[in-house]
Amino acid sequence: MADVAVQQHGVTAAYEASLFGTYSKKIGMWLFLLSDSLTFGALLYAYSYGRISTPNWPTPFHSESIRNATLMTAFLLTSSLTMVLAVRASVFGNSKAVRGWLLATMACGTAFVILHGHEWSNLIAEGLTLPVFPAVPGHEASKEFADVSKTVPQFPATFFGLTGMHMLHVTLGVVYLGIIALRKKFIPILLGLWLVAWLATPSYSPFHYGAHVLLLAAIVCGVIVFLKPKVYDSSDVEVAGLYWHFVDLVWMFIFPLVYLMSTRIL
Amino acid sequence: MDAVQVAIAERVAEQHRHHGKAQFFYVWGALLLITGIEVYLGYQNMEPVRMLSILMGLSIIKAGLIIGYFMHLKFEVSRMKWLTMSALVFCLAMMCIFFPDAFRILHLGVR
Numbered sequence: 001m002a003d004v005a006v007q008q009h010g011v012t013a014a015y016e017a018s019l020f021g022t023y024s025k026k027i028g029m030w031l032f033l034l035s036d037s038l039t040f041g042a043l044l045y046a047y048s049y050g051r052i053s054t055p056n057w058p059t060p061f062h063s064e065s066i067r068n069a070t071l072m073t074a075f076l077l078t079s080s081l082t083m084v085l086a087v088r089a090s091v092f093g094n095s096k097a098v099r100g101w102l103l104a105t106m107a108c109g110t111a112f113v114i115l116h117g118h119e120w121s122n123l124i125a126e127g128l129t130l131p132v133f134p135a136v137p138g139h140e141a142s143k144e145f146a147d148v149s150k151t152v153p154q155f156p157a158t159f160f161g162l163t164g165m166h167m168l169h170v171t172l173g174v175v176y177l178g179i180i181a182l183r184k185k186f187i188p189i190l191l192g193l194w195l196v197a198w199l200a201t202p203s204y205s206p207f208h209y210g211a212h213v214l215l216l217a218a219i220v221c222g223v224i225v226f227l228k229p230k231v232y233d234s235s236d237v238e239v240a241g242l243y244w245h246f247v248d249l250v251w252m253f254i255f256p257l258v259y260l261m262s263t264r265i266l
Numbered sequence: 267m268d269a270v271q272v273a274i275a276e277r278v279a280e281q282h283r284h285h286g287k288a289q290f291f292y293v294w295g296a297l298l299l300i301t302g303i304e305v306y307l308g309y310q311n312m313e314p315v316r317m318l319s320i321l322m323g324l325s326i327i328k329a330g331l332i333i334g335y336f337m338h339l340k341f342e343v344s345r346m347k348w349l350t351m352s353a354l355v356f357c358l359a360m361m362c363i364f365f366p367d368a369f370r371i372l373h374l375g376v377r
Contacts, residue, residue: 022346023278037358042361052369073301080336081290245333248336252325253325253329
């Protein structure tokens with residue numbers, strides 16, 4: 001492989017090229033994604049294990065849930081397209097287009113999280129729940145879902161564990177892209193989103209406490225952008241894009257395995 | 267980033283500049299189309315193992331498109347492609363070791 005010629009202290013020098021033909025930040029992100037894919041792999045395998053070993057595995061997803069999940073998939077796929085267009089704009093140095101495409105990606109990601117949250121809330125209200133979730137006051141649980149939570153507790157445990165982990169990744173991905181697009185201007189927006197998410201959700205909702213993830217993210221991002229302020233270049237956009245596409249990729253396995261394989265056919 | 271990293275990043279960016287925009291739209295269209303086929307199959311009264319095989323096959327095709335085109339792995343050096351993907355496939359395949367136990371529970375029950 002050809003060496004890399006660089007100018008350092010006014011002297012042109014040749015350095016041995018990277019083993020993987022790319023810069024360290026990108027290799028670091030690939031390594032993180034490989035480790036994270038094993039996390040999701042373990043969760044998907046746990047779900048599949050439960051499904052194989054349980055003869056009366058429920059198929060609770062009716063057409064409304066499948067429509068919702070299909071729309072969520074379309075949002076994620078579209079967000080991957082806008083992300084790749086952001087990467088393309090960044091290598092041409094078009095910072096205005098980069099910001100626009102990143103904001104479009106964030107909008108699709110946010111739509112995904114909102115739709116998913118809405119679906120979770122519906123399922124919990126109908127009785128498909130975990131012991132750690134508070135009961136929804138004034139809402140009668142349907143017998144079918146209440147039975148599922150009692151007789152096949154593996155289903156809600158693996159369903160909420162797997163989709164919750166993915167939702168957390170999408171949320172943190174939106175925060176990551178927000179920092180790349182807007183840098184420290186995104187911190188007050190993030191704090192505003194945290195307040196809205198916290199105050200707009202009822203106290204019995206898991207999202208009431210889950211919203212604090214945004215506060216934690218704002219604190220961590222605040223420390224990072226104030227300690228190491230920088231203008232993010234095309235390599236940063238590309239590395240953020242790798243993370244975002246990975247989140248999309250994982251959903252391509254969750255959607256058929258969890259939703260389509262549990263479709264209720266009337 | 268130090269000077270070497272900047273030089274490598276610039277070379278990678280130069281490679282990206284040669285990729286046409288249209289291919290990303292084709293991949294996006296193909297991904298949406300495959301998703302539509304998956305949803306259609308979800309409503310077919312098919313035997314679960316057969317359904318699972320088809321859905322997982324389609325998901326692997328989708329994953330290949332995302333990794334290859336959106337994550338640009340298709341355009342990386344072959345060392346990068348082989349080391350990352352073979353490590354991932356090997357580790358995920360190793361997890362299959364749990365499935366015989368799930369079948370044991372299904373067929374023999376738990377004592």
